[in-house]
Amino acid sequence: xxxxxxxxxxxxxLGTVGTGIARLLTENADLxxxxxxxxxxxxxxxxxxxxxxxxxxFADGVLTTDPHAVIADPEVDIVLELIGGKELALELIHAxxxxxxxxxxxxxxxxAEKGVALFQKAEAANVNIAFEPSVGGCMPIVKTxxxxxxxxxxxxxxxxxxxxxxxxxxKITEEGVPFSEALAEAQARGYAEADPGLDxxxxxTAHKLAILSALAYxxxxxxxxxxxxxxSGITAMDIDFAAQCGYKIxxxxxxxxxxxxxxxxxxxxxxxxxxxxxLSKVDGTLNAVTITGDAVGDMxxxxxGAGMMPTASAVLSDIVDIGRSILAGGGIHVPLLSYQMENIxxxxxxxxxxxxxxxxxxxxxxxxxxxxxKVAGILGEHGISIKSxxxxxxxxxxxxxxxxxxxxxxxxxxxTALSKIAALDVITDEPVLIRIEENQS
Amino acid sequence: xxxxxxxxxxxxxLGTVGTGIARLLTENADLxxxxxxxxxxxxxxxxxxxxxxxxxxFADGVLTTDPHAVIADPEVDIVLELIGGKELALELIHAxxxxxxxxxxxxxxxxAEKGVALFQKAEAANVNIAFEPSVGGCMPIVKTxxxxxxxxxxxxxxxxxxxxxxxxxxKITEEGVPFSEALAEAQARGYAEADPGLDxxxxxTAHKLAILSALAYxxxxxxxxxxxxxxSGITAMDIDFAAQCGYKIxxxxxxxxxxxxxxxxxxxxxxxxxxxxxLSKVDGTLNAVTITGDAVGDMxxxxxGAGMMPTASAVLSDIVDIGRSILAGGGIHVPLLSYQMENIxxxxxxxxxxxxxxxxxxxxxxxxxxxxxKVAGILGEHGISIKSxxxxxxxxxxxxxxxxxxxxxxxxxxxTALSKIAALDVITDEPVLIRIEENQS
Numbered sequence: 001x002x003x004x005x006x007x008x009x010x011x012x013x014l015g016t017v018g019t020g021i022a023r024l025l026t027e028n029a030d031l032x033x034x035x036x037x038x039x040x041x042x043x044x045x046x047x048x049x050x051x052x053x054x055x056x057x058f059a060d061g062v063l064t065t066d067p068h069a070v071i072a073d074p075e076v077d078i079v080l081e082l083i084g085g086k087e088l089a090l091e092l093i094h095a096x097x098x099x100x101x102x103x104x105x106x107x108x109x110x111x112a113e114k115g116v117a118l119f120q121k122a123e124a125a126n127v128n129i130a131f132e133p134s135v136g137g138c139m140p141i142v143k144t145x146x147x148x149x150x151x152x153x154x155x156x157x158x159x160x161x162x163x164x165x166x167x168x169x170x171k172i173t174e175e176g177v178p179f180s181e182a183l184a185e186a187q188a189r190g191y192a193e194a195d196p197g198l199d200x201x202x203x204x205t206a207h208k209l210a211i212l213s214a215l216a217y218x219x220x221x222x223x224x225x226x227x228x229x230x231x232s233g234i235t236a237m238d239i240d241f242a243a244q245c246g247y248k249i250x251x252x253x254x255x256x257x258x259x260x261x262x263x264x265x266x267x268x269x270x271x272x273x274x275x276x277x278x279l280s281k282v283d284g285t286l287n288a289v290t291i292t293g294d295a296v297g298d299m300x301x302x303x304x305g306a307g308m309m310p311t312a313s314a315v316l317s318d319i320v321d322i323g324r325s326i327l328a329g330g331g332i333h334v335p336l337l338s339y340q341m342e343n344i345x346x347x348x349x350x351x352x353x354x355x356x357x358x359x360x361x362x363x364x365x366x367x368x369x370x371x372x373x374k375v376a377g378i379l380g381e382h383g384i385s386i387k388s389x390x391x392x393x394x395x396x397x398x399x400x401x402x403x404x405x406x407x408x409x410x411x412x413x414x415x416t417a418l419s420k421i422a423a424l425d426v427i428t429d430e431p432v433l434i435r436i437e438e439n440q441s
Numbered sequence: 442x443x444x445x446x447x448x449x450x451x452x453x454x455l456g457t458v459g460t461g462i463a464r465l466l467t468e469n470a471d472l473x474x475x476x477x478x479x480x481x482x483x484x485x486x487x488x489x490x491x492x493x494x495x496x497x498x499f500a501d502g503v504l505t506t507d508p509h510a511v512i513a514d515p516e517v518d519i520v521l522e523l524i525g526g527k528e529l530a531l532e533l534i535h536a537x538x539x540x541x542x543x544x545x546x547x548x549x550x551x552x553a554e555k556g557v558a559l560f561q562k563a564e565a566a567n568v569n570i571a572f573e574p575s576v577g578g579c580m581p582i583v584k585t586x587x588x589x590x591x592x593x594x595x596x597x598x599x600x601x602x603x604x605x606x607x608x609x610x611x612k613i614t615e616e617g618v619p620f621s622e623a624l625a626e627a628q629a630r631g632y633a634e635a636d637p638g639l640d641x642x643x644x645x646t647a648h649k650l651a652i653l654s655a656l657a658y659x660x661x662x663x664x665x666x667x668x669x670x671x672x673s674g675i676t677a678m679d680i681d682f683a684a685q686c687g688y689k690i691x692x693x694x695x696x697x698x699x700x701x702x703x704x705x706x707x708x709x710x711x712x713x714x715x716x717x718x719x720l721s722k723v724d725g726t727l728n729a730v731t732i733t734g735d736a737v738g739d740m741x742x743x744x745x746g747a748g749m750m751p752t753a754s755a756v757l758s759d760i761v762d763i764g765r766s767i768l769a770g771g772g773i774h775v776p777l778l779s780y781q782m783e784n785i786x787x788x789x790x791x792x793x794x795x796x797x798x799x800x801x802x803x804x805x806x807x808x809x810x811x812x813x814x815k816v817a818g819i820l821g822e823h824g825i826s827i828k829s830x831x832x833x834x835x836x837x838x839x840x841x842x843x844x845x846x847x848x849x850x851x852x853x854x855x856x857t858a859l860s861k862i863a864a865l866d867v868i869t870d871e872p873v874l875i876r877i878e879e880n881q882s
Contacts, residue, residue, distance in 0.1 A: 037776070074653060140584070143584065143585075147581075148584055149763065204843065295750040297579070301743075307738075328769065334765060
């Protein structure tokens, strides 16, 4: 046992999360020390802007504009990488590992794209890279997958991982406003960036899903293999039609692993889920993840997926985990990617065209007899079996809307059929397709 | 680093959970070894009945009827105490600690009543006592409180922790059957014991709440200080009236800590919660816990709170945690009671009479003018402010039901007022009282 009773923290980036962790380390210092059995002290903190009042008092000499000064400080044991972005963050984490420093990062984009190589380097150097705050804010999703579910073959992960998208979809659902108006409201409230693409196009969700999939399956994979579709095409009408059939529409991150075939589905898209699925009740900026394991069945975590203090809480849990390893004189307590690194492998990702799922379609058609028979005929030719059809008395782009739910079908067949249907002269607008998850997970 | 690559497991008790963990260790052995970096081998397993076919193959010489033979086996590193009960279990855990063995236990009653002394002894001996399976089945609630929320002052814990009670209340809610019929159905399905008192009277929930409270607050306390009320008095009528006002009735375990006063409320009773509270959607045998922390806000865990494989999964996560400490050559990685043992203290528990909360009352009264004025008068004299009153056109025990919801009131005042109201000659039956949690937590 080491006799070390003070652990030095170095912070890179005093944005929202960096400021939050500085506050938490200050305000709850006594509590944390009583739980950990050692104090945590911010030795250095770097930001381009060090004159600004962040409501936190730093000791003299702590603040610097030079991130390398933080990493090089001999009193810093754990480096918090909270600057975001990819290149500088990656360079700084490499530098920290080179100097034998443990790292906590919230940088999901960097981890999703460069994580496995970083983890290999860290393991070789016997330093920890912790990343609980990178997915799901305060929800202990990384810890749950790596530690609590260690005895389970994980069958699927299904989550609402982006609070901005969930807020927008909840707003459209509750108020029937168009996407653009819901987005503007999210921006006005500070939930969405001026450039909202990372959120609404699904990138942020996909980055988080990449990390969870890697954890669940000890999986290295190509980020580009994740199928991704954003929420900008979702209309109040589709949400309303879904509700008539007992479904909600959520942007879901879905990973499913087929053990027999040794292949995975890894996809992010707007998804209709039944009202009985607990994820359907997760509204506003909240996040939730359902995980299905062979032993546990379905379980769910639910909480604030972003925000200053919830994310800081997750950073702190990583700091204390590493602190406990430091106090025990050790390095890495839990394998970085849930599996021992020599067991990491590349699992084939099934192309979206080969995915089998249920579908919602909406067509705009001329209001004349025989349309349904033509549409149904094309679907039937491609092996797509209709579960229910609903024709709505409503004018829409020179047509009337028809929506339908299908039984399980193959995406490639669906795409071919929809393109044939779109070409019919009785169809007045592009067909809409939304995938359905009939089961909870 | 130790070079140990096989960790020996000893099982005490091959009931449901013991059989489940034996199955999991066998069926998922490869997966677990790849994650842990070592194998887990069942070296000895004790049960009174060793001839029975449990669908698991044990190696020759593993089974014994003598639990002490398991503990004494030099190849056993971790002892799983899965026999339940209090005295023998306690004796065996003491024996295991004396021999330097780590322990995993699912024994909530024993931990709730004797835990702190055991933890002190284990800490002194540098052996681990892990108990994730004791609360919430597969939900990682112990890990979440001890590790993930380590930076948070925990403000409250509010949970549905007994699947039997939740099943019974869900059944009454959905089908309007009496308690006795719902209980009989729970027994027929194997969810409730022949003697259902431990479940329906709230003891099981209170034991779990005792453990969670101890974890959250580093708290040693008298189990008898927990206020406890079971569900046998809950009727379909009260559930229906609650629903008319937008509430569900659940058996909740509630701990709230008042930092300013340094006192805690620790109570188990049927509780009305608004439909907007996510706990209101947790039906059937499922469990869920909402935890509110100063940094994370509200978060929730949800999953199977009992059952062979979900509980075995929790046992396994504890085994692997301890296994990782063994591989690292160390003893206790995370303090046993979330706080360093020298910081454990006794927090005063507020008597139920001093609790302030909202209430639902139901009275049976003669159907004549002036009754409400008498009832309201008595409530007013005791400072109890009525939020709404509902008189129902329905005959009941020679009277008609009146139900009402109150603003926040003090339990002692409520009790005094209700006893005065019960004595009125226009009141035909004992008043019914159900506490309400207006907020999520």
